[in-house]
Amino acid sequence: xxxxxxxxxxxxxxxxxxxxxxxxxxxxxxxxxxxxxxxxxxxxxxxxxxxxxxxxxxxxxxxxxxxxxxxxxxxxxxxxxxxxxxxxxxxxxxxxxxxxxxxxxxxxxxxxxxxxxxxxxxxxxxxxxxxxxxxxxxxxxxxxxxxxxxxxxxxxxxxxxxxxxxxxxxxxxxxxxxxxxxxxxxxxxxxxxxxxxxxxxxxxxxxxxxxxxxxxxxxxxxxxxxxxxxxxxxxxxxxxxxxxxxxxxxxxxxxxxxxxxxxxxxxxxxxxxxxxxxxxxxxxxxxxxxxxxxxxxxxxxxxxxxxxxxxxxxxxxxxxxxxxxxxxxxxxxxxxxxxxxxxxxxxxxxxxxxxxxxxxxxxxxxxxxxxxxxxxxxxxxxxxxxxxxxxxxxxxxxxxxxxxxxxxxxxxxxxxxxxxxxxxxxxxxxxxxxxxxxxxxxxxxxxxxxxxx
Numbered sequence: 001x002x003x004x005x006x007x008x009x010x011x012x013x014x015x016x017x018x019x020x021x022x023x024x025x026x027x028x029x030x031x032x033x034x035x036x037x038x039x040x041x042x043x044x045x046x047x048x049x050x051x052x053x054x055x056x057x058x059x060x061x062x063x064x065x066x067x068x069x070x071x072x073x074x075x076x077x078x079x080x081x082x083x084x085x086x087x088x089x090x091x092x093x094x095x096x097x098x099x100x101x102x103x104x105x106x107x108x109x110x111x112x113x114x115x116x117x118x119x120x121x122x123x124x125x126x127x128x129x130x131x132x133x134x135x136x137x138x139x140x141x142x143x144x145x146x147x148x149x150x151x152x153x154x155x156x157x158x159x160x161x162x163x164x165x166x167x168x169x170x171x172x173x174x175x176x177x178x179x180x181x182x183x184x185x186x187x188x189x190x191x192x193x194x195x196x197x198x199x200x201x202x203x204x205x206x207x208x209x210x211x212x213x214x215x216x217x218x219x220x221x222x223x224x225x226x227x228x229x230x231x232x233x234x235x236x237x238x239x240x241x242x243x244x245x246x247x248x249x250x251x252x253x254x255x256x257x258x259x260x261x262x263x264x265x266x267x268x269x270x271x272x273x274x275x276x277x278x279x280x281x282x283x284x285x286x287x288x289x290x291x292x293x294x295x296x297x298x299x300x301x302x303x304x305x306x307x308x309x310x311x312x313x314x315x316x317x318x319x320x321x322x323x324x325x326x327x328x329x330x331x332x333x334x335x336x337x338x339x340x341x342x343x344x345x346x347x348x349x350x351x352x353x354x355x356x357x358x359x360x361x362x363x364x365x366x367x368x369x370x371x372x373x374x375x376x377x378x379x380x381x382x383x384x385x386x387x388x389x390x391x392x393x394x395x396x397x398x399x400x401x402x403x404x405x406x407x408x409x410x411x412x413x414x415x416x417x418x419x420x421x422x423x424x425x426x427x428x429x430x431x432x433x434x435x436x437x438x439x440x441x442x443x444x445x446x447x448x449x450x451x452x453x
Contacts, residue, residue: 005032012038017047024050028057033069036061040076044085055091062098070099078112096122113144120147124154133163140170140179148179155186165191172198177207184213196221203227204234204247211251228255235263238270244277253287264288268303278309285312289319302327305335305351310343317347326354329363333370342375349383358398358406360387365409368416381421388425397433407434 011023012035024042027035039061042054061069077095080088100123120139127135132154139151148171155167168190171183184202188195199217202210204227218224231248238245249267253260264284267276276284285307288300301324304316320326327335329352336348352360364387367380397403410429414422429435 005030005035009035009038012042017045017050020045020047021050021053024053024057028053028060031060031066033066033072036066036069036073037076040073040080043088043091044080044083046085048086051086055088058091059094062094074115075112078115081114081118092118093122113146116144117147117150120150129158129160132158133167136167137170140167140174140183143175145176145179148174148176149182152179152182152186161190165194169194169198172202177205177210180205180207181209181213184210184217188213188217192221196223200227204231204251206243206247208250211247211254215251215254224255228252235267238267238276238280239274244280246277246279246283249280249283260287261291268300278311281307281309281312282315285315286319289315289324297324298327302331302335305332305344305348306338308339310347313344313347317351320351320354326351329355329359329366333363333366337370337372340373342373342379345373345376346379349379352383353386357387357390357395358402362406362409365406365413368413381418384417384421384425388421388428391428391432395432403434410435 005027008023008026008030011019012027014020014023020042024039027039036058039054039057042050043058045051045054060066080092096119100119120135124132124135136151136155136158139147142148142151151167152171155164158164158167165187168183168187172180172187174180174183180202184195184198187198195217199214200223203214203218205211205214218227231245231252234241234245234248235252238248241248249263252263264287267280267284268288270276285300285304289297289304292300301316301319304312304319305327307313326332332348332351336344339345352363355363364380364384367383372380398406410426414426417425426435
């Protein structure tokens with residue numbers, strides 16, 4: 001970097017607009033590569049005169065010998081696209097014409113998706129039909145979903161209808177499900193025979209929308225049997241199937257809902273080396289809990305809670321939050337404690353809150369003396385605090401037999417709680433009427449007041 005450039009660059013950040021403008025005009029004649037990113041930032045300066053000077057200073061950099069400077073200036077150019085204090089359209093147009101040529105495509109490698117989309121849109125306006133075809137094919141293979149969706153919207157603008165199906169086929173192989181679904185739908189509409197073939201291939205896609213589009217086409221042409229047989233084959237050996245055969249299970253649940261429960265029972269029952277993957281167990285137990293009630297539902301609920309994976313355990317938590325009957329504390333606590341895991345204990349405490357207030361209290365007293373995983377004592381303490389807060393309004397003591405039992409348990413196990421928490425809960429129990437004020441060892445907390453003579 002030349003000494004003169006080093007002197008002027010700090011002034012581009014000066015608080016004085018006059019100094020910023022003077023620095024821009026000085027650097028414009030030097031064409032220093034290091035100055036270009038800062039000059040682009042000043043294009044969006046809050047002073048109109050500084051913006052005008054910066055726009056003029058950027059123009060000399062639109063030469064081939066300045067290409068290395070543009071490689072480092074891409075983030076600053078993207079900032080101009082994100083927010084503008086003025087209309088930079090004329091400058092952005094000439095910059096786009098300079099950057100969009102194929103031999104300068106390497107400049108965009110690693111740049112922001114916003115910048116690539118902007119240059120793509122600028123190039124599209126002036127591109128001939130063959131170049132447009134190549135552009136659409138490139139964008140339909142892009143991992144940027146916005147670029148791929150942009151390409152899908154432009155396929156209809158092609159003059160030659162025969163050039164569209166190959167692009168739809170490329171879209172059907174895109175990494176994003178929304179793109180695959182749209183491409184499959186358009187391919188099905190324009191070339192039904194190709195749509196049938198692709199629908200059969202994508203019927204077991206991992207994305208629900210793609211499966212729905214494919215299923216609609218298969219039902220129209222009556223070619224469901226082949227896909228159903230393939231899905232059944234995947235479910236027979238889910239461990240050897242990509243994505244654990246989860247799409248196959250979801251597909252069959254729509255096509256053959258009557259047989260879904262039997263399939264899910266078989267999948268959940270697999271053990272040892274044949275045990276299904278976590279995602280498939282989640283789907284199977286979700287269906288079984290939703291499709292059953294009573295003792296059968298409780299069986300699948302406890303099966304989910306007993307699973308060694310947190311995602312499967314959460315299936316039961318979500319079902320209970322949506323209205324399923326939770327297991328009793330006598331069933332719940334041994335299951336969650338058997339994991340020896342803080343996460344499982346916390347999920348169990350969350351489920352416990354769906355039981356009655358006094359059953360919660362009894363279970364928390366049991367947990368206060370149980371062997372807990374690391375961090376479990378703090379989790380139980382927080383649960384006691386939440387329980388205490390829920391007793392503030394409209395709580396009555398339980399009936400006599402239960403009240404006597406809880407009273408005895410409290411006297412036996414209260415010492416396991418932190419002293420301040422024990423005092424708070426004891427006062428709450430006395431206020432409710434479970435304990436008498438004479439039996440309580442504390443009184444209501446009062447605000448400290450200053451003694452005056």
